[in-house]
Amino acid sequence: MSAVRRLGIFGGAFDPPHLAHEALAQLAISQYALDELRIVPTGVAWHKSRALTPASHRVAMSKLAFADLPQARIDSRETLRSGATYSIDTLLELRAENPQAELFLLMGEDQLAFFPQWHRFQEILQIATLLVAFRADSMPANAQKDPINQGKIKHSTIHMPASPISATQIRQLCSHSQAIDHLVKPSVARYIAEHRLYLLT
Known part of the structure; x- marks a missing residue:
């Protein structure tokens, strides 16, 4: 009997994706033996007060940022939806597409604080296991x-x-045209510079 496939879902604005995002993805894959990790850039974010950078740029940067992780796959489905984007819809779609897989939803501790406000959050808990990232420098304050x-x-x-x-x-x-090479992959930094993203207008 074959082992159950373990499918992770890592959603976020990725505006831009940075080295901490990549580190979280790597740790999740290794610690929980994920066979595949879907990187899911947000479409219309109901919880964001600011306008996001166009999805085409965020998807392109995500492809660059996670290119070194063979288990990672960029999933742009949320950017193709009209209206607000909800994680429950993505999880239900992925469960239908992968009925034999075990689903894992990645999030940071900051997202966790607001998780009870997520759309149909109790259903999310029934569909997927939450994998919550806690940083070593913040555990005492948030414990x-x-x-x-x-x-x-x-x-x-x-x-x-x-x-x-x-x-x-x-x-x-x-x-302010300051260096970001220590915070994002070189390929992402080049993309941001070439497309003049995040400059004051």
């Missing part, structure tokens, strides 16, 4: 207020090294 630690939300943990990288920081550096 008491983290709802998972109180047993409210079933999860599995991905332990990550300390990482101060954020997409917001990268966009701010780009807006």
